[in-house]
Structures are given as C-alpha cells and as structure tokens.
Amino acid sequence: MQDNTHNSDASTSLLEKVPVEKTICLGLTKKALGIVIAAFIVLAGLVGIVVAFWAINNTNAKKDLNSQNPVSFSFRLPTDVIPVHYDVHFDFDIHGWTYIVRENIVIDIKNKSIEQIVLHLDNNYLDLDNATLISPDDRIIFTNNIVFNSTYQTVAIVFGAELKTFLQGNYSRFNLSLECPGIVSDGGLTRSNYLDEGGVIKTVAVTDLEPTGARSVYPCFDEPSLKATFNTSISIDTTTGFTAISNMPILSTLPDDPDDTTVQRFQFETTKKMSTYLLCFTISQYAATEAVTSSNVTIRVHAPVSRIQQGIFARDTAVKAIEAYVQYFGIDFPLPKLDLVAIPDFSSIGMENWGIATFSMEVLLWDDQVSSIKSQQYIAKVVSHEICHHWLGDLVTLSWWDNLWLNEGFTQYHEYVGVDSAYPEWKIFDQFIKIERDAAMRSDGVESAHQLVTPVEGPKGMLQLFDPITYSKGASLVRMIKNRLGQETFQKALTNYLKKFSYSNANTSDLLSSFYETTHDEGLSQFVINWSTQPGFPAISVVSKPGAVSLSQGRSDMNGQSTSQLWSIPVTLQTDKGILSVMMDNATIEVPTNDTLVYVNVDGDGYYRVKYDATTRDTIVRILSSGNWTLLSSKARGSIVDDAISLLFDQTLAVDANYTMSIVKYLGRERALVPWQTAAEAFERILDLTEGSECHVLLQAFLRNITTSVVETLGWSVRPEDTHDDLLLRGEIFSLAVSANNTDVIRQGYQLFLQAKSLGNPPNTSAVDLWPIMLESAGRNNNGTNFHWMLKRYQESLVPTEKEDLLAALCTFEGEAQMNELLAISLNPNTTSVDSVGILKRMGMNSQLSRKTAWNFLKQNWSAYEQANSGSAFIMADILTVPSLFSTKEDYNDVKDFLEKHQVVSAQVASEEVVEKIDGNIKWREGRQQALTDWLKEYLNQ
Numbered sequence: 052m053q054d055n056t057h058n059s060d061a062s063t064s065l066l067e068k069v070p071v072e073k074t075i076c077l078g079l080t081k082k083a084l085g086i087v088i089a090a091f092i093v094l095a096g097l098v099g100i101v102v103a104f105w106a107i108n109n110t111n112a113k114k115d116l117n118s119q120n121p122v123s124f125s126f127r128l129p130t131d132v133i134p135v136h137y138d139v140h141f142d143f144d145i146h147g148w149t150y151i152v153r154e155n156i157v158i159d160i161k162n163k164s165i166e167q168i169v170l171h172l173d174n175n176y177l178d179l180d181n182a183t184l185i186s187p188d189d190r191i192i193f194t195n196n197i198v199f200n201s202t203y204q205t206v207a208i209v210f211g212a213e214l215k216t217f218l219q220g221n222y223s224r225f226n227l228s229l230e231c232p233g234i235v236s237d238g239g240l241t242r243s244n245y246l247d248e249g250g251v252i253k254t255v256a257v258t259d260l261e262p263t264g265a266r267s268v269y270p271c272f273d274e275p276s277l278k279a280t281f282n283t284s285i286s287i288d289t290t291t292g293f294t295a296i297s298n299m300p301i302l303s304t305l306p307d308d309p310d311d312t313t314v315q316r317f318q319f320e321t322t323k324k325m326s327t328y329l330l331c332f333t334i335s336q337y338a339a340t341e342a343v344t345s346s347n348v349t350i351r352v353h354a355p356v357s358r359i360q361q362g363i364f365a366r367d368t369a370v371k372a373i374e375a376y377v378q379y380f381g382i383d384f385p386l387p388k389l390d391l392v393a394i395p396d397f398s399s400i401g402m403e404n405w406g407i408a409t410f411s412m413e414v415l416l417w418d419d420q421v422s423s424i425k426s427q428q429y430i431a432k433v434v435s436h437e438i439c440h441h442w443l444g445d446l447v448t449l450s451w452w453d454n455l456w457l458n459e460g461f462t463q464y465h466e467y468v469g470v471d472s473a474y475p476e477w478k479i480f481d482q483f484i485k486i487e488r489d490a491a492m493r494s495d496g497v498e499s500a501h502q503l504v505t506p507v508e509g510p511k512g513m514l515q516l517f518d519p520i521t522y523s524k525g526a527s528l529v530r531m532i533k534n535r536l537g538q539e540t541f542q543k544a545l546t547n548y549l550k551k552f553s554y555s556n557a558n559t560s561d562l563l564s565s566f567y568e569t570t571h572d573e574g575l576s577q578f579v580i581n582w583s584t585q586p587g588f589p590a591i592s593v594v595s596k597p598g599a600v601s602l603s604q605g606r607s608d609m610n611g612q613s614t615s616q617l618w619s620i621p622v623t624l625q626t627d628k629g630i631l632s633v634m635m636d637n638a639t640i641e642v643p644t645n646d647t648l649v650y651v652n653v654d655g656d657g658y659y660r661v662k663y664d665a666t667t668r669d670t671i672v673r674i675l676s677s678g679n680w681t682l683l684s685s686k687a688r689g690s691i692v693d694d695a696i697s698l699l700f701d702q703t704l705a706v707d708a709n710y711t712m713s714i715v716k717y718l719g720r721e722r723a724l725v726p727w728q729t730a731a732e733a734f735e736r737i738l739d740l741t742e743g744s745e746c747h748v749l750l751q752a753f754l755r756n757i758t759t760s761v762v763e764t765l766g767w768s769v770r771p772e773d774t775h776d777d778l779l780l781r782g783e784i785f786s787l788a789v790s791a792n793n794t795d796v797i798r799q800g801y802q803l804f805l806q807a808k809s810l811g812n813p814p815n816t817s818a819v820d821l822w823p824i825m826l827e828s829a830g831r832n833n834n835g836t837n838f839h840w841m842l843k844r845y846q847e848s849l850v851p852t853e854k855e856d857l858l859a860a861l862c863t864f865e866g867e868a869q870m871n872e873l874l875a876i877s878l879n880p881n882t883t884s885v886d887s888v889g890i891l892k893r894m895g896m897n898s899q900l901s902r903k904t905a906w907n908f909l910k911q912n913w914s915a916y917e918q919a920n921s922g923s924a925f926i927m928a929d930i931l932t933v934p935s936l937f938s939t940k941e942d943y944n945d946v947k948d949f950l951e952k953h954q955v956v957s958a959q960v961a962s963e964e965v966v967e968k969i970d971g972n973i974k975w976r977e978g979r980q981q982a983l984t985d986w987l988k989e990y991l992n993q
C-alpha cells in the first residue's frame with residue numbers, strides 16, 4: 052500500500068463525495084435469519100440427519116459484553132480454527148447501497164474441545180444473528196448465540212458444550228455458514244462520486260482492506276498469515292449500467308433468477324491462496340484501456356469514461372514494470388490479469404490487491420496538456436510499487452504487522468527497479484537520496500521515532516506503522532543489504548526467499564535464514580537486526596589526522612537527546628586515490644590512510660549523516676569552488692549538500708551556519724537535479740521557520756542570488772536538449788525562486804496565468820511543468836476574481852493531477868475572505884476527506900498567517916473533523932501536520948495543551964511527533980537563526 056503519508060497533495064473534486072450514513076440496516080437481519088432457518092429445516096427434513104440445534108433465546112447474546120462476557124477475547128485470534136477456503140457472495144442493492152454477504156467458510160478445526168469459533172467481524176458495519184456449522188457427513192449445528200467484541204473487532208459464535216460432541220469423529224474440516232447484512236459506508240467498503248461526461252455525477256464503490264478493513268466487509272479470519280482461497284461472486288442490477296470486477300477474471304455472468312435477467316451474478320475464478328486484506332472488488336460504470344504483456348498477462352486501466360485516455364501512461368508503465376519484475380525475481384506474474392482502477396476520494400494512494408490494484412485518481416491518470424513531469428514520475432513510481440507488491444507482499448506476505456517493513460520497505464526499494472527498467476533515461480535511483488533517505492530521516496530524527504520492527508498493540512496501532520520510517524527507512528536498509536551482498540547475490544537470495552515462502556508468510560528471521568542459504572553471510576542477520584530494532588539513525592563525525600581518518604558515531608537528533616546507541620555502519624570513504632570501505636561497529640574507529648579524504652558515504656548509499664572537521668570541510672569547499680568540481684558525481688554533491696543542510700537541524704552535532712553555508716553557496720553554479728532537490732526543500736523549511744524575521748529576508752536575497760542564473764538557463768519554455776532531470780529541475784528552481792520572492796519570475800508567471808485564463812489552458816509556448824508556478828504567481832497576486840476562476844476550474848477539471856496543482860495554488864491566497872471560503876469548503880460535509888484535509892495541510896504549509904488561520908479553525912472545529920473522518924489514523928496524522936511548522940513557545944504550549952485535552956487515540960504517534968517537531972523548531976531558532984543571519988549579512992555585503 053501507499054498511504055497518504057507519501058502524498059503531500061492528494062486531492063480530487065470538491066463534488067466527489069456522497070455523505071454516507073453509518074448505520075446497519077437491521078431490517079435485513081430478520082429476513083436473513085428466516086432464510087437460514089428455512090434452509091436448515093428443508094435440509095434436515097430431506098436427509099434426516101442428526102441435528103444439534105441450540106436456539107438459545109439469550110437476549111444478552113448480541114451485546115458487546117467485552118470484559119464481563121464468558122467468552123475471553125484477545126487481540127490475536129485463537130489458533131484452533133484455520134480457514135482454508137471462502138465462498139463469499141455479495142448480494143447488492145445498488146439503489147440503497149446495502150448488501151447481504153453470504154459466506155461458506157471451509158475451516159479446519161484443530162482443537163475438538165472448543166465451544167465457540169472466534170473470527171473477525173466489525174459490528175459497526177456488519178451484523179450477524181446466527182451461524183451454522185456443517186460436517187462432511189452433513190450433520191448441522193446451529194446457534195444464535197453471537198457475542199461481539201468491539202475492542203478487537205471480533206465475534207464469538209458460541210455453540211456451547213455440545214460442539215465437542217459434534218466435532219468428535221475423524222473429520223477436522225467443516226463448513227461455517229454465515230449471512231450478514233452490510234452497508235457501503237466508511238469502513239473497508241466505501242463509495243465516492245465523480246464528475247463524468249456531460250457534467251453527470253456518477254458513483255463508484257470499492258473495497259480497501261489493509262490492514263484490518265476486511266472484517267468490516269465480510270466476516271473472516273482477518274490475520275495475514277491465515278491465507279485461504281476465495282470464490283467471490285457479486286450480484287448487482289446491471290440495468291443500472293454498473294458492473295463488477297475483482298481479484299480474478301470473470302468466470303461467468305448469469306442472472307440470479309433465470310426468469311429475471313435484471314440482477315446478474317458476476318462469478319469470479321478461484322483466487323490463489325491469499326490473505327484476507329487482499330480481497331478486492333469495485334462496482335462502477337467505468338471504461339477500460341487494455342494491453343497485454345509479453346508473457347500474456349492482460350493489463351487494464353479502469354477509469355471514468357471521460358478520462359480513459361489519461362490511463363494510457365499508467366497502462367504502458369504497468370506492462371513494462373511487470374516484464375521487468377518477472378525477469379528480476381525470476382518468478383512469473385502469479386495471475387492471469389491485472390486491473391488498475393482509478394478511485395476518487397480514495398483513502399490510500401495505492402493498494403496492491405492481488406490482481407486488482409486500486410489507486411487515487413491523481414496517481415493513475417495523466418494528461419500531457421496540464422500534468423507535470425513530476426506527477427508523471429510519481430505515477431510511474433506508485434504503479435511500479437503496487438505491481439511489485441504482487442511478489443513482495445501478495446505472493447509472500449508478512450506473518451504479522453510488526454514486520455510491515457518486509458512488505459513495504461522491500462517494495463519501496465524495488466519500485467525503483469520497476470521505474471528504472473521502464474524509463475532508464477530517468478536515472479531514478481539517483482533521486483533515492485532525496486525521495487527516500489531524506490524523507491525517512493525527517494521522521495526518524497525525532498525522539499519519538501519507532502523502530503522498524505516494532506510490536507503492534509491493537510487494531511489502531513498497526514495503522515500508525517504505515518509511515519516514512521516503515522517505507523523509506525525500510526527501503527534504505529534494503530539498499531544497504533543490497534550493497535553489502537552485491538546485486539547478483541542479493542537478487543538470488545531474494546528469489547530464493549520468494550520461492551520458499553510463495554503463497555505463505557514470513558517474518559524477518561525467516562527472511563534472514565532464507566538469505567543465509569544463498570549468501571552464507573555470517574554477519575548479515577546481526578546487521579539487519581541492529582538496524583531494524585533500534586529507532587533513529589547515526590551521524591558520523593569525521594576528523595582527518597596524519598596517516599588516518601578518525602570516525603565517531605552518535606544518534607542524530609533534532610531535539611538534542613543523547614543516547615548510547617550504536618549502529619553497524621557500512622562506511623565508505625572517497626579519497627583522492629579511490630574508495631575505502633570499512634564496517635564501523637564501535638563508537639569510534641580509525642581508518643589508516645595516507646590519502647587525502649574527499650568525503651564520506653559515497654553517493655549517499657548509507658543511511659547515516661556525516662559531519663566533517665574543518666580540514667575535510669575545506670577540501671570539499673575547495674573542490675566545489677574549483678574548475679574540477681564536477682569530478683564529484685551529482686549523487687555525491689547531492690549527498691554532501693543534503694548532509695550539510697540537514698545538520699543545521701541536528702541538535703547533537705551542533706554545526707554552525709558557516710559550516711553549512713560555506714558548502715552550499717556553490718549551488719549558484721549547480722545545474723544537476725539531486726543537489727537542488729535536497730537543498731530546495733531544506734531552504735523552504737528554513738524560510739517557513741524564519742518568516743517575519745531579518746533572517747528570512749536575507750535568506751530570500753541569498754536564494755535569489757543562487758537561483759537567478761539557473762532560472763535564466765532553463766527558461767520558461769522546454770529546450771530541445773532538456774533531459775528528464777532538466778524538466779524536473781525547472782519546476783524545483785522556479786518554485787524556489789517564487790519562495791525567494793523573485794519578482795521577475797512572479798510577474799512573468801502571473802502574465803502567463805492571465806494568458807492561460809483567456810486561452811482556457813496554459814500557453815503551449817511555456818513548459819507544462821511551470822503551470823503550478825503560474826497558478827501560484829496568481830495566488831500571490833491575491834486577486835479575488837482569480838481565486839474564483841481557479842476554484843471553478845478546480846471543481847470542474849477532469850484531470851486529477853491538475854486539481855492538485857490548483858488546490859495548492861488556492862491555498863496561497865491570503866485574503867481573509869479567500870482563506871475563510873477555503874476553510875468553509877474544508878468543513879463542508881459534501882467535500883471529500885482528501886480535499887478537506889488537503890486544504891488544511893496546504894494552508895499549514897503556506898505561511899504563518901495561513902497556518903495560524905487554519906490551526907485556529909481546526910481547533911474550533913476539531914470534533915467535526917474527527918467525526919467526519921471517523922478518527923482515521925491516516926487522515927488524523929495528516930491533519931496533525933497543520934501546526935508542525937510553528938516555532939514559538941506560545942504556539943508550542945497551545946498545540947501541546949490542545950492535543951493533551953483532545954487525545955487522538957488513532958494517531959498518537961503523529962500527535963507526539965508534531966509536538967516534538969515544534970519543540971525542535973524553537974530550539975533551532977534559538978540556537979541557529981542568529982548565526983545564519985550573521986553569515987547571510989556578511990555574504991550579501993561582499
């Protein structure tokens with residue numbers, strides 16, 4: 052899965068949501084019970100078999116008794132019942148968006164003395180009145196003693212002591228028959244609206260079940276290691292124009308009733324053995340665009356009819372990525388087809404359901420007229436990510452959620468393999484430093500960071516693990532493992548692991564023992580355990596001495612807490628004569644060498660930061676300002692810049708502004724993407740923290756100074772010689788120039804916006820990657836007419852990536868009326884949660900004024916936001932980023948007090964993180980701002 056932590060700007064139409072009431076249609080329950088009893092009587096009469104029947108008239112049975120009930124519940128399911136196969140039929144009423152799920156679960160009962168069967172069912176969405184257990188020799192046992200537990204979202208089907216008698220004999224395999232009414236609501240099965248051709252609003256329903264959503268859609272044994280096969284079928288009234296797709300190809304489409312062809316049953320082929328969270332179906336009126344891979348896998352991108360052309364890029368990327376992974380893993384794509392479905396107002400960015408991957412619209416649909424190269428690259432990454440999961444996650448699945456990094460860290464690394472194979476000219480691995488390593492370190496650099504393999508407490512605890520630490524730190528560790536083993540051995544070990552655990556599950560020790568079979572690397576296990584079981588990351592201090600380089604390690608921390616943690620660090624040293632490699636297991640080591648040290652951590656491959664002594668720092672500065680500066684690769688320069696600028700935020704190593712700025716001042720001559728990518732984001736952050744101060748104004752002047760010639764070189768129009776990196780760099784540099792208040796860029800951007808406004812589209816003489824800059828330039832002009840033109844276009848645009856750019860620009864308007872209008876839209880129940888949160892987040896990022904306005908509004912309307920998003924961990928964590936750029940004591944106390952009074956149970960980690968970040972910001976301003984101001988003054992006066 053790609054959750055929203057990886058998408059800073061997901062958004063879809065303000066129109067694309069139907070408010071859905073969260074109630075269970077209990078009227079169906081009686082009917083359902085009647086059907087089961089009728090079936091039971093008929094069957095009993097026909098075969099005359101031995102029947103045990105417990106129609107316990109227990110009025111308390113359906114209560115959530117939690118601690119006082121006689122059934123003991125726990126977070127994990129009992130191990131005495133194992134599911135083997137599900138026949139699961141969803142009978143939909145499209146008009147009311149309700150359904151009845153009818154299930155036959157084939158189970159193996161390991162313990163014949165049990166009195167109840169416990170499985171998962173979220174009683175907020177599903178109801179259950181009774182259940183039937185059928186033996187292979189057609190005996191039946193029935194109960195209506197059903198006990199729910201809301202804490203663990205489980206249900207005990209209590210048969211009582213007679214179950215022991217029923218279970219005696221040679222059989223261990225039984226059929227559990229259940230029938231539940233359910234509703235398409237805000238659980239694992241949701242629906243959302245979208246604008247289609249002719250301004251018609253249509254609806255799509257979709258499941259999204261990782262990690263614990265399955266239990267809200269169908270009763271099941273909802274733990275990843277309880278894999279089973281599934282026969283899924285879906286009945287819908289097809290005269291409505293709706294059709295269904297699911298994990299497997301359609302086996303048949305037949306009327307439920309031969310005399311009435313209105314309702315058709317879509318029966319899908321039997322799945323491979325898989326985890327419950329991977330079941331998926333969509334019900335929509337979509338169109339599809341299709342292609343076939345060289346190994347005959349059918350790929351279809353499904354999207355609204357009006358946007359189907361926008362699916363072609365994702366479709367072609369999917370074909371290339373599948374072919375690349377088949378070769379890389381040495382294992383065929385496990386299924387005959389793959390559907391990729393675009394979903395409006397989707398709770399995830401992408402989800403790897405086996406054979407039917409689902410995506411937020413803006414990460415699947417792309418239009419070359421208005422979509423930037425940045426969004427194209429992001430689409431390629433997310434599509435590759437979800438396809439890669441078909442091996443890493445779907446074929447071999449984590450045993451339990453504490454090992455989420457096995458799914459997500461490995462996939463996050465390997466999405467680069469897919470993109471690199473599909474678009475080698477993009478050199479996507481070069482961007483790893485910025486997109487993964489740096490993103491991980493920003494989350495991992497706070498005291499409250501969690502370790503990679505971390506215990507999971509309760510269903511809500513696991514949601515908090517879908518964060519940059521699990522994904523990007525996980526990917527960074529995978530990259531270090533790959534570097535340690537070498538590409539060939541690493542790939543062989545991975546293939547061995549995937550083959551060994553196919554259609555099964557694994558934890559970290561399974562992976563390590565499997566890797567050992569291939570690598571015989573005695574130290575690998577200890578290395579991986581060292582990195583995966585402690586939070587944070589190291590920073591290395593480097594001192595060059597005669598005949599040696601001294602290295603000492605400590606935990607990098609933006610809040611200055613010292614620890615005695617030690618890492619096994621694969622250190623690489625670039626000298627003037629070559630590369631030295633050494634494994635650093637102690638707090639301090641000396642590397643003997645008479646060569647001149649150039650820099651440490653070659654190409655930024657290791658997950659650590661580096662601080663140099665004055666001698667080496669001077670060497671670096673000298674090289675960067677010399678005629679030979681490009682002898683350092685762009686990755687090397689990117690890594691050096693990234694460390695130098697990030698260390699400004701590290702409280703334990705306490706570098707001063709002179710250290711950082713003397714290195715990064717060379718950027719005025721830099722034309723490569725990676726160093727600018729790392730610098731731009733850090734400078735934007737410093738601009739945010741210093742707003743209103745002299746430092747802010749001086750930094751803007753410095754940034755204008757170093758960006759102007761890059762802006763002039765790249766220009767507003769695409770040049771014939773532009774590479775992928777140039778196209779990306781143009782967007783980065785112009786954006787930084789706007790933040791630096793480059794009035795020429797803002798004026799020209801505004802002129803181009805006015806042209807676009809009269810043309811109806813951005814002028815084709817300018818680079819499409821600068822459309823967001825034109826929009827932002829208009830935002831800075833703060834004209835109410837432009838605001839409403841943009842808002843209208845936002846509401847009507849059929850291109851999801853453009854909607855994101857429009858939303859970002861709308862949040863740069865700082866007129867009181869415009870900010871209030873946006874916040875009112877954010878709170879409107881008809882606004883999608885993605886839009887609602889997108890407005891808050893972007894206003895939080897834009898400026899002090901908009902941040903303060905958004906935070907005050909959020910405080911006043913906290914319960915409404917919490918209620919609207921059902922306390923979703925992902926969404927609440929996103930909302931909690933709004934105050935994260937505050938940097939005064941007053942704001943710190945305000946946020947801390949507020950969050951203490953309004954405990955966010957589902958996003959406790961994010962809650963602690965935001966308070967810690969603000970504390971770090973304050974410390975940064977107190978400790979670093981003056982020195983930076985002094986340096987900038989001196990530099991600008993030269």
Ligand SMILES: [Zn+2]
Binds near residue numbers: 436459462
């Ligand atoms: Zn994923």
